[in-house]
Amino acid sequence: MRVILPEIKELLTSRKKKAIRKVVSYFEPADIAEVWSEFTLNEKLKLFNSLETALATDIFEFLSEDQMVELLANLPTSRTVQILNEMSPDDRTDLFAILPGEEVEKLIPLLEAEEQKRARELLAYKENTAGGLMTTDYITVPENVNIASVMQELRAKAKDIDFIHNIYVVDKVNRLQGIIPLKDLLTTSPHRKVERVMETYFPSVGLEIDQEEVARVFEKYDVASLPVMDKLRRIKGVITVDDVIDVIEEEASEDIHRFGATEVTEQYLSASPVNIAQKRVIWLVILALAGFVSGSVLEHYSYLLSSIVTLSFFIPILMNTSGSAGTQAATVVVRGLATGEIRLRDIWRVVRKEFFIGILMGIIAGAITALRAFVLQGDAMLGLTVAIAMITAIVIATSIGGMLPIIFKKLGVDPALMSGPLIATILDTTTLLIYFNITILLLYRFQ
Amino acid sequence: MRVILPEIKELLTSRKKKAIRKVVSYFEPADIAEVWSEFTLNEKLKLFNSLETALATDIFEFLSEDQMVELLANLPTSRTVQILNEMSPDDRTDLFAILPGEEVEKLIPLLEAEEQKRARELLAYKENTAGGLMTTDYITVPENVNIASVMQELRAKAKDIDFIHNIYVVDKVNRLQGIIPLKDLLTTSPHRKVERVMETYFPSVGLEIDQEEVARVFEKYDVASLPVMDKLRRIKGVITVDDVIDVIEEEASEDIHRFGATEVTEQYLSASPVNIAQKRVIWLVILALAGFVSGSVLEHYSYLLSSIVTLSFFIPILMNTSGSAGTQAATVVVRGLATGEIRLRDIWRVVRKEFFIGILMGIIAGAITALRAFVLQGDAMLGLTVAIAMITAIVIATSIGGMLPIIFKKLGVDPALMSGPLIATILDTTTLLIYFNITILLLYRFQ
Numbered sequence: 001m002r003v004i005l006p007e008i009k010e011l012l013t014s015r016k017k018k019a020i021r022k023v024v025s026y027f028e029p030a031d032i033a034e035v036w037s038e039f040t041l042n043e044k045l046k047l048f049n050s051l052e053t054a055l056a057t058d059i060f061e062f063l064s065e066d067q068m069v070e071l072l073a074n075l076p077t078s079r080t081v082q083i084l085n086e087m088s089p090d091d092r093t094d095l096f097a098i099l100p101g102e103e104v105e106k107l108i109p110l111l112e113a114e115e116q117k118r119a120r121e122l123l124a125y126k127e128n129t130a131g132g133l134m135t136t137d138y139i140t141v142p143e144n145v146n147i148a149s150v151m152q153e154l155r156a157k158a159k160d161i162d163f164i165h166n167i168y169v170v171d172k173v174n175r176l177q178g179i180i181p182l183k184d185l186l187t188t189s190p191h192r193k194v195e196r197v198m199e200t201y202f203p204s205v206g207l208e209i210d211q212e213e214v215a216r217v218f219e220k221y222d223v224a225s226l227p228v229m230d231k232l233r234r235i236k237g238v239i240t241v242d243d244v245i246d247v248i249e250e251e252a253s254e255d256i257h258r259f260g261a262t263e264v265t266e267q268y269l270s271a272s273p274v275n276i277a278q279k280r281v282i283w284l285v286i287l288a289l290a291g292f293v294s295g296s297v298l299e300h301y302s303y304l305l306s307s308i309v310t311l312s313f314f315i316p317i318l319m320n321t322s323g324s325a326g327t328q329a330a331t332v333v334v335r336g337l338a339t340g341e342i343r344l345r346d347i348w349r350v351v352r353k354e355f356f357i358g359i360l361m362g363i364i365a366g367a368i369t370a371l372r373a374f375v376l377q378g379d380a381m382l383g384l385t386v387a388i389a390m391i392t393a394i395v396i397a398t399s400i401g402g403m404l405p406i407i408f409k410k411l412g413v414d415p416a417l418m419s420g421p422l423i424a425t426i427l428d429t430t431t432l433l434i435y436f437n438i439t440i441l442l443l444y445r446f447q
Numbered sequence: 448m449r450v451i452l453p454e455i456k457e458l459l460t461s462r463k464k465k466a467i468r469k470v471v472s473y474f475e476p477a478d479i480a481e482v483w484s485e486f487t488l489n490e491k492l493k494l495f496n497s498l499e500t501a502l503a504t505d506i507f508e509f510l511s512e513d514q515m516v517e518l519l520a521n522l523p524t525s526r527t528v529q530i531l532n533e534m535s536p537d538d539r540t541d542l543f544a545i546l547p548g549e550e551v552e553k554l555i556p557l558l559e560a561e562e563q564k565r566a567r568e569l570l571a572y573k574e575n576t577a578g579g580l581m582t583t584d585y586i587t588v589p590e591n592v593n594i595a596s597v598m599q600e601l602r603a604k605a606k607d608i609d610f611i612h613n614i615y616v617v618d619k620v621n622r623l624q625g626i627i628p629l630k631d632l633l634t635t636s637p638h639r640k641v642e643r644v645m646e647t648y649f650p651s652v653g654l655e656i657d658q659e660e661v662a663r664v665f666e667k668y669d670v671a672s673l674p675v676m677d678k679l680r681r682i683k684g685v686i687t688v689d690d691v692i693d694v695i696e697e698e699a700s701e702d703i704h705r706f707g708a709t710e711v712t713e714q715y716l717s718a719s720p721v722n723i724a725q726k727r728v729i730w731l732v733i734l735a736l737a738g739f740v741s742g743s744v745l746e747h748y749s750y751l752l753s754s755i756v757t758l759s760f761f762i763p764i765l766m767n768t769s770g771s772a773g774t775q776a777a778t779v780v781v782r783g784l785a786t787g788e789i790r791l792r793d794i795w796r797v798v799r800k801e802f803f804i805g806i807l808m809g810i811i812a813g814a815i816t817a818l819r820a821f822v823l824q825g826d827a828m829l830g831l832t833v834a835i836a837m838i839t840a841i842v843i844a845t846s847i848g849g850m851l852p853i854i855f856k857k858l859g860v861d862p863a864l865m866s867g868p869l870i871a872t873i874l875d876t877t878t879l880l881i882y883f884n885i886t887i888l889l890l891y892r893f894q
Contacts, residue, residue, distance in 0.1 A: 026648055030668045062669075151633065158630045163671065182629055183605045186598065201473055219696065221477045222509075222689040224610065224671050241688045242669040248692065249666065252699035253782055256706065260778025260867060261771055268783055269796060273803035280775045281808045284841075287771045288812050291764035292819060299760045309753050312762075313746045316875050317738035319763065324708055324734045324868035328727045331707025335700055336715055349716060356720035361728045365735050372739060394731075420707060420867045421771035428763050 005038055012043045020050040029055065033062030045074055057086040064267070065098050072099075081110045088162055089115075090135035090243065093122040122237075130214050131207040133247065134228045134237030137161045140168045141194055143177055148190035150180070163240045165225045169198045174234040176204065176227055204229050207236055211247045216340055218244045255338055258416035259331070261287065287425050294319075294428040301436040310377050311439060314369065314386050315432070321365050322393040322431045323424030329354050329401030330423045337405060337415050344410055350402045358398035362391035381443055389438045393431040400427065452485055459490045467497040476502065480509030492521055504533040511714070512545050519546075528557045535609055536562075537582035537690065540569040569684075577661050578654040580694065581675045581684030584608045587615045588641055590624055595637035597627070610687045612672045616645045621681040623651065623674055651676050654683055658694045663787055665691045702785055705863035706778070708734065734872050741766075741875040748883040757824050758886060761816065761833050762879070768812050769840040769878045770871030776801050776848030777870045784852060784862050791857055797849045805845035809838035828890055836885045840878040847874065 004023070011020050024032060024047070036059075039047065048056050048071065060068065060083055072080055084092060084107060096104045096119065108119050118136045125131025139157055141150050150167055158164060167185065169178040178198030188197050203221045205214050207230050217226060218241060228237045257264045261283040265271050298305070298315075305312050333350060336342030342350060370387035374380055401423050405415035451470070458467050471479060471494075483506075486494065495503050495518065507515065507530055519527055531539060531554060543551045543566065555566050565583045572578025586604055588597050597614055605611060614632065616625040625645030635644050650668045652661050654677050664673060665688060675684045704711045708730040712718050745752070745762075752759050780797060783789030789797060817834035821827055848870050852862035 028648060028650060028668055030650075034667070154630075155634045158634045161630075164630045165671075182633075183601075183608075183611045185633075186629075187602045187605045201475065203475060203477075219692055220481070221475055224612075224688060241671060241692070245666055245688070245692065245695065248695050248699075249786065252695070252703075253786070256699070256703055256782050257778055259703065259707070260774050262775040262778055265779065268779055268788060269793060269800075273800050273807060276779075276800070277804045277807040280772070280804070281811055283775070284768060284772055284808055284812055285815065288764060288768045288815055291767040294763040294767070295760045295819075298763060299757075302756050302759070305759055306753065306756050309749050310746075312749070312752055312759055313742045315759075315762065316741040316745060316766065316879070317735060319766070320738040320741070320868075320872055320875060321731060321735045323871070325727070325731055327707050327868050328709040328730070331704055331709055332712065332715055332723075335703050339696065339700070341715060346716060353716075353720050353723070357724045357727070360720060360724040361731050364728055365731055368732065368735055372742075421767075421774050421871075424770070424868075424871065425767055428767060432763070 005035060008047075009039070009043060012039075012046045017050045020047065021052070021055075024051060024055070029058035030062045032059045033067075036063055036067055041070070041074060044071065048075065049079065053082045053086050057083050061087060061091045065095075066267075068095055069098065077110070080107070084110075085112050085115050088135055088137055089118045089122055090133065090237075092119060093132070094127075096123060097127055125207065128211045129207065130205045130209040130211070130228045130239060131236070133211055133214060133243050134239045136237050138168060138227075138235075138238040139164065140170045140174070140235060143169055143171060143193075143195040143198075145194055146190065147185060147188050147192050147194065147197060150185060150194060151190065154185070163225060163242070165223075165240075166227075168227055168235055168238075169194050170235060173232075176229055176233055176235040178202070179227070202227075205239070206231070212251055212338075214239060215244050215247050215251065251338070255334065255416040258414060259334055259419045261419040261421040283419075283421070287421055290422070290425045291428065294425075294432055297429055297432045297436070301432075304436055304439055308439070308443065310373075310379070310382060311435075313377075314373070314389075315435070317369060318386070318390060318393055318431050318435055319424075319428050321369075321390065322397040322427045325358065325361060325365075325394045326397035326401035326423040326427045327420040329357070329398040330405055330418060330420065333402050333405045334415050334418070337409055342406070344406060347403065347406045347410075350406065351399050354398040354402035355395060358395035359391070361398070362394035365394060366390035385439055385443045386435075388442070389431075389435040392434045392438065393427075396430055396434070397427050400430070452482060455494075456486070456490060459486075459493045464497045467494065468499070468502075471498060471502065476505035477509045479506045480514075483510055483514055488517070488521060491518065495522065496526065500529045500533050504530050508534060508538045512542075513714070515542055516545065524557070527554070531557075532559050532562050535582055535584055536565045536569055537580065537684075539566060540579070541574075543570055544574055572654065575658045576654065577652045577656040577658070577675045577686060578683070580658055580661060580690050581686045583684050585615060585674075585682075585685040586611065587617045587621070587682060590616055590618060590640075590642040590645075592641055593637065594632060594635050594639050594641065594644060597632060597641060598637065601632070610672060610689070612670075612687075613674075615674055615682055615685075616641050617682060620679075623676055623680055623682040625649070626674070649674075652686070653678070659698055659785075661686060662691050662694050662698070698785070702781065702863040705861060706781055706866045708866040708868040730866075730868070734868055737869070737872045738875065741872075741879055744876055744879045744883070748879075751883055751886055755886070755890065757820075757826070757829060758882075760824075761820070761836075762882070764816060765833070765837060765840055765878050765882055766871075766875050768816075768837065769844040769874045772805065772808060772812075772841045773844035773848035773870040773874045774867040776804070776845040777852055777865060777867065780849050780852045781862050781865070784856055789853070791853060794850065794853045794857075797853065798846050801845040801849035802842060805842035806838070808845070809841035812841060813837035832886055832890045833882075835889070836878075836882040839881045839885065840874070843877055843881070844870075844874050847877070 108116055141153055164182055166179040166181050171177050178200045179202045180198050203217055204227045205217055207228055225238050225240045227235050230236050253264050263279040265276050366387035369390050370383035373383035373386050405418045408418045409415045555563055588600055611629055613626040613628050618624050625647045626649045627645050650664055651674045652664055654675055672685050672687045674682050677683050700711050710726045712723050813834035816837050817830035820830035820833050852865045855865045856862040
């Protein structure tokens with residue numbers, strides 16, 4: 001695509017609509033959307049006005065939020081309305097969600113009556129739920145018709161619907177009774193009744209189910225689409241797998257960022273440093289303030305440090321290793337909670353497991369540190385002190401690192417907020433306390 | 448499902464095959480697989496032998512690797528062969544990949560001739576490539592037939608194929624010429640020629656494309672399946688979106704774990720602590736050894752610490768804050784590299800951006816720390832020293848944190864291996880060096 005950009009730009013300076021259409025038809029809408037930022041606003045508008053509404057809308061749906069908003073602000077209202085009428089209802093709802101409320105209220109009355117109704121209905125659902133993800137583009141048929149009439153219905157509607165995997169069979173009050181996979185339609189005699197052909201056991205989700213849960217259902221059943229039902233089991237919409245992929249990527253990004261003590265920045269490369277710093281600095285200040293606590297611990301025990309200066313040499317390695325061990329445990333648990341492998345009730349199993357893991361790793365890390373103390377400082381007692389401090393610190397680190405994310409989740413807070421840096425900061429304090437107290441017990445009194 | 452487990456177990460003690468089949472038919476295969484571990488081995492075998500091969504295979508495909516291996520070890524060979532013949536070729540290949548080579552070599556000759564060929568072909572591709580992900584279950588038609596004969600072909604084969612989204616149109620040497628979406632088949636006159644109906648521009652992937660790249664293509668084009676072609680553009684297989692969802696989850700898990708300085712443990716809850724500790728301890732030892740460097744820096748400057756004891760109170764907060772700032776930057780870059788937003792050539796843009804972010808955050812964190820030094824220690828010069836050290840340390844932290852993952856990727860190493868704890872450990876040393884040198888410049892000489 002990128003290689004022929006100059007030719008397209010050239011064409012856009014002319015007014016050859018036909019030639020423009022022809023070149024664009026060689027590409028997927030997603031390809032055009034990918035190079036969108038290479039066009040000037042003028043070129044974008046010309047390109048957009050040269051294309052048929054269906055194709056223009058296909059491209060529009062692949063643009064980023066900023067790019068959509070820019071286009072809407074510059075297109076004539078009549079063209080905007082054409083595009084909005086043509087858009088798939090779920091994508092349109094996502095777009096409305098980012099526009100100012102008063103603008104949406106101006107746009108909706110301009111839509112076709114049918115689309116107005118759909119738009120208002122979908123806008124009523126929360127963005128991160130099944131209702132917010134679903135589209136109202138799907139095909140329902142009554143139970144008592146035969147396959148031939150389903151095919152007829154399908155032929156009438158298929159053109160306007162992007163994805164069709166199943167036909168949904170409903171009773172008189174729109175309650176979902178069964179599904180017929182599209183490929184089964186093709187292999188069934190046209191005379192058979194729908195109710196004899198349909199599958200009556202099939203996965204579905206409720207309107208208010210969280211999108212993360214929806215993604216889990218898709219993963220579990222390996223399906224390409226899922227019907228969404230209200231509490232009375234009436235079908236309200238369909239979620240297709242392409243939207244779920246976006247959800248999975250989005251949730252993974254959110255988890256990774258939070259666990260790294262920052263927030264997702266859309267379009268990092270083009271965002272301003274001030275903007276990005278704002279998202280991070282809150283976390284950094286919290287961590288700095290939490291760091292004061294370990295500073296105070298150091299201050300409190302400073303008499304130890306001034307009488308045994310070598311003690312301070314081991315502070316970085318102790319803090320570091322316990323912080324890392326805690327981060328490791330928290331990583332596994334945060335991810336396990338996200339994928340559903342670890343549940344709230346597993347908390348004691350996790351803590352017990354992490355306790356033993358901590359002992360095993362602590363012995364190894366402790367032995368290495370003791371060896372260093374013995375070789376470089378030539379002080380066996382110092383070596384013993386450091387080793388015992390290391391083992392204790394790591395056991396506490398893995399146990400706390402495994403426990404805190406689960407407690408966060410229990411409290412209804414995103415477990416990923418118990419980030420690596422936060423765990424490390426909390427553990428700094430406990431590690432110092434352990435170190436100094438073991439020093440007092442073993443080393444200081446014999447000094 | 449879980450609620451009627453006792454009834455199913457009860458049924459399994461009897462020999463009522465029909466009743467068992469009936470109860471199981473009320474559930475999705477994925478639901479049965481979900482409670483699989485609740486059955487004893489005997490119950491598993493009885494259940495499995497009561498079901499028809501097609502359903503047994505559906506359930507089998509949803510089991511975990513361990514559960515599949517357990518069943519295979521205990522089923523009579525004849526049943527194993529039935530299942531293997533029935534499995535979808537891509538799932539079967541994944542299974543073969545975890546079995547010992549000699550067992551696979553014993554099993555393949557027992558398959559039907561057609562399946563043997565497919566199995567050998569798929570096993571030749573690397574697991575993490577498009578070739579390793581694809582299935583050979585798909586439908587091709589020649590260019591010059593009409594839609595009616597495509598429908599005929601479809602009716603003949605649809606039953607054996609899990610997902611059909613497109614029909615693939617090929618020339619005489621099997622080169623892919625176009626695709627026809629299933630729903631278009633339904634809305635097209637049976638007399639039209641395939642070559643007039645097919646879409647000739649469509650996304651596809653090459654056999655050796657990495658699975659992460661395959662996932663990106665699915666996301667970009669919002670498709671439900673993609674054809675896989677060899678270098679001569681001959682169609683070799685089809686990848687369906689359900690497998691891609693698994694890839695996306697897998698890659699996200701891998702990134703999160705590596706970034707947390709550990710490796711993915713399948714089934715954490717049932718793995719032994721020794722096993723898990725083995726995966727983590729290597730990292731911990733590397734980090735501990737790296738921590739010795741910062742210990743040596745402390746040792747080298749210990750004369751400063753013993754003459755100005757208050758200096759040590761600020762070591763934890765400096766190390767902590769710079770480590771966190773570096774982790775934040777690395778998080779964003781590691782994720783950006785994974786999603787494709789940040790590319791190798793963006794390295795200087797990233798570093799420049801992170802440099803400015805570092806200055807902004809450094810000023811704020813520095814001011815807070817200076818304030819603490821001034822209020823609690825009543826020492827303005829100490830406050831200034833700490834503040835300047837903090838700003839410098841954070842600027843270096845964000846710049847290095849943003850740069851190292853890109854350098855790792857340039858070197859062909861997974862950028863997520865530049866984990867949060869590793870960045871923090873590296874930064875400990877630079878932070879201490881900065882701190883002590885600024886102390887010598889500003890504070891020590893005036894002491």
